[in-house]
Amino acid sequence: MSTPDLVADAVVKRFADHVAVDALSFSVERGSFFSILGPSGCGKTTLLRMIAGFIAPDGGDIAIGGQSMRNVAPNRRPVNMVFQQLALFPMMSVGENVEFGLARRGVGRADRKRKSQEMLERVGLSGAAHKRVDELSGGQRQRVAIARSLVLEPTLLLLDEPLGALDLKLREHMKIELKQLQAAFGTTFVYITHDQSEALVLSDHVGVMNHGRFEQLGTPQELYYRPQTPFVAGFVGANNRIVGKVDSINGEIVALSTASGWSIRARRHGSPAAGAAVEAFVRPEACILGRSVAELPQEFPVQAGAVQSLLFDGANSSVLLLEERTRHEFRIALPQTGQFSDLKPGEKIVFSFDPERAACFPARAGADGRSA
Amino acid sequence: MTKGRTLKRIAIWIWLGSVCAVSAHAADSQKLRIISWADYVPAEVVAAFKKETGITVELTLSNNEEMISKLRATHGAGYDLAQPSQDRITGPQRDFGIYKPIDLSKVKLGQFQLGLLDIVRRNTTLNGQQYALPYLWGTDGLVVNTKRAKAADYLDLCKPDLAGKTSIRLRRPTLMAFAFAMGKDPFALYSDTKAYSALMDQVGAKLIACKPNFKFFYDNKDQLLNGIRSGEVLAAMMWDTGGWTLNRENPDIQFIVPKSGALGWLDTYALPARGRNDAGAYAWINYTMRPEIAAKITKSVGSFSAAQNTGPLLDPKLKAQFAAAFPDSVVKAIHWYPSIPPGLEEIEGKVLDRVKAAN
Amino acid sequence: MQTRWHARLMLALLLAPALLWLGALIILPHLDLALLSLRQRTGPQQYVSSLAQYRTFFHEPLYWHVFVRTAVMSVVSTLFTLLVAFPIAWIIAKILQGRASSLLFIVCLVPFWVSETVRTLGWMILLRESGVLPALLVKLGLTAVPVEFLYRDATIMLGLVYTSMLFMLVPLVSSLESLDNSLIEAAYDLGASGASILRTIVIPHAAPGITAGCIIVFMLTLGNYLTPTLLGGKNSEWFTEQIYTQFITRFNWEQGAAFGFLLLGLSTAMVMIGLRLAGQRFGDVMRRT
């Protein structure tokens, strides 16, 4: 296997007494799409700016393409960045923006023109070279920002929430476009986002970041189906969160009950003792819904509830219901078949889920009862 | 700022302006506006005058050229009394009509020294009317720091050993002084414009050659006094009492009457054409020519009053200094400025400009 | 129809004070001066119209010399002001933050709380032969005798730069503050060096501010009277001084008015040339400040 394009080794950054990036280590394979996913303020931008060279780490080392980047200025790193607000140069035309980096490298005028022309073509902006930046739409600007960086053929392209400023529709569209661009160029992307769906759709690997550390690092599938921490379970994808105490443990399966007395079962992470505080997560789509007990598989415990509201969202529709006795809120995805789309609020309903597909973690210190 | 607020502000200013104008008008006869030289109107005299007459003196400091220019700009309005030099009255009067004739019946002529009154009458009469009365006089000469420098005449200011250590005023008296020092009599050429112009060109050339010797051209009294006190300037063309003032502080500094003779200047009282308080002006003239007041003024200003009978009242030290510098023979040799015929000042102006611009 | 007529009347009424103001304080005096500059005195209170005043200017090398000298010195001092003000503006706008930045700005402002006369006299006290700086140099053994720093062109330049500082600083700071830091970082990230960032990003962005500052400073410098005359002393040779002399000392209003118009023409021409060089339009520049 070739050397990774990016290796971070115990990188630390402190602001006063606040640790923004806390001894982070990870590596990114050549040609892969790596995302860093985390809530706002968790230190993503700080990490990215250390990779780009705008701030120096307080500890640890960053290597790009096998070279340590200690004391290498941003303009000398084989890295380019797409800024959160794009930072296109308003005093230049689109073409000049794309040529900017080439000119700084001393590439001749004719070569520059040709390369920028080619690059604009590849991002679908062939006729825009002479336009002013503010004549472009949001999506077009996005592409110029990427073209401006990619034309330099960097080892690594850093993107800081590049879709954050776009409206939803365009964001969905650009998501796909980004993925295609990355595949077409084969450049290694390091992508920052607080939007888990962007991270899941785009990435080969995702690091889920919280308080300056990675909670879990893996493929989107691993994060989704096998979250290793309650934070990841709560942050990646939708999840029902149930907080309670361990009643009993049977092999891998824990029986727990909430303070109000609702009992469920879930697969164990770690080894909680009986009576320990835990939190369990059940994915909405892991549940089976029925109007009568007969419709449910027999091997799983049956739960009952009443419909509170129907959350219609096309293929992502779900029903929000209240557990029969404890009135604990619970969300279940509706089958794609359109079955149950006629549920009415107040209607009685039954459901069940495979405890193997529910996850139970020791409760986090300071975690409250809020559902994630 | 919004447009509404701008308008409001303008309205307020106009209102304020008119209020001031109205109130200014109301107090005219109780106010005497004098435009004069620095120190010429001592505060103590102003206070005593107000006590006696109820008239408040409002003073504006100026010099010959500014006085004339200001009065010209307003066609002689804005002041009730001006104090230009006697040689600078008929010329501007002919051109700009900025003064009104003196009504001699309102003046106590007996208070004036007859000789000075005579010079002023000769030099400031135009079309049979007299436009000024004498106020203060003095002479220009050399002030020298005798311990560190030697100078007996104006041309000595150009000696190499005084390089960068001398000063003059870049005005017409300097041209006259240098002309006399070069052995010429500029006043004799007043009526011969061509010869006068040639003489001025010579004087200008002399001053240009001498320019590196001048530290600065002084523009006001304090600038020169400070220069001499600090030792930056060792010799300068200066008026007599300024030299005596410095002499009292430092005996090394002495006023010297140049070998080519002292130049006598004489400043006057003149009435601006559109002055509003002539009665006040005459009252002031008569008041300041009283021997005891005139003596006070002489003491305060350091120049000699044109009033009679101040002798016994004068400061003995000043009298001694005067007597030492001006024995009778020297007094007789004082060159008094005659009135300037039209056109000459233009010639002098060009010469002065050339000196200023030369390197 | 009627409402439009009304609107126009309202507009006229609203503009009337401003137009009166403009007319009374700017246009009328200039018209008066223009007429004045076009006549010649032939005798006491007798004048004929003539171009003699302008002819004098062109025929007398003396006036020419001072005119050109004033223009050149003004340009040079404007450039110096820009060179000095730019780094300070950069520090205020980009390097210091919050209080420190306002503090530096205020420190630069403080000298302008006293009048220009007092400021210039302050310089004179420092620089005159018997002043603070020459004494210090002697004490330090750098010069054997006190050196006279006044009455030199360099001193005039120093005073002019100092006096104009604020008027350069304000437009520069405001235009640099509006420069998004991420543009600088982006350029740096794309491989640009400090110098090329300055050339390709910062200066183009700040161009309106630079142009505005230069125009204001140039006009102020050209029209300055106190600083060159006080600091330049016998060698000041500033054109405004020439105008003052003509008006006040020589009573030659006609010549003074002609000189005034020549100076007005010069400043207009220089501003046009400056704008052309900077590729800016006057209106844009003034809006940006």
Ligand SMILES: Nc1ncnc2c1ncn2[C@@H]1O[C@H](COP(=O)(O)OP(=O)(O)O)[C@@H](O)[C@H]1O
């Ligand atoms: N220059 C700075 N000085 C002080 N604190 C900072 C600075 N930059 C970022 N921080 C803090 O570091 C933390 C991480 O910030 P950032 O990396 O921007 O988060 P994210 O990009 O994940 O939203 C935040 O708490 C932020 O307030």
Ligand SMILES: [Mg+2]
């Ligand atoms: Mg961020």
